[in-house]
Amino acid sequence: MKLPTEPGFYRDVKGDLWLLEADRWTHAARRLNDDSLRPVMGRFTGEMTADQFEHLATGPSVDVLPLERVEAEDVPPQID
Numbered sequence: 602m603k604l605p606t607e608p609g610f611y612r613d614v615k616g617d618l619w620l621l622e623a624d625r626w627t628h629a630a631r632r633l634n635d636d637s638l639r640p641v642m643g644r645f646t647g648e649m650t651a652d653q654f655e656h657l658a659t660g661p662s663v664d665v666l667p668l669e670r671v672e673a674e675d676v677p678p679q680i681d
Contacts, residue, residue, distance in 0.1 A: 626654035
């Protein structure tokens with residue numbers, strides 16, 4: 602499965618948010634058990650190139666793909 606190339610926010614299969622900007626991927630927010638989002642903005646992964654993110658997203662025991670585009674108005678203000 603190919604990664605998106607259009608800048609913006611994307612939701613993974615667990616509900617976490619990822620941000621693509623300037624050809625870099627950043628883990629923007631983690632979905633918690635109560636279904637809320639906690640901003641992390643790269644705290645765990647840092648910025649990644651598309652190749653690095655693809656390696657992470659397709660690795661064993663990782664649930665990232667497929668990614669769903671999230672419109673800016675659906676991103677909580679503390680993350681944007």
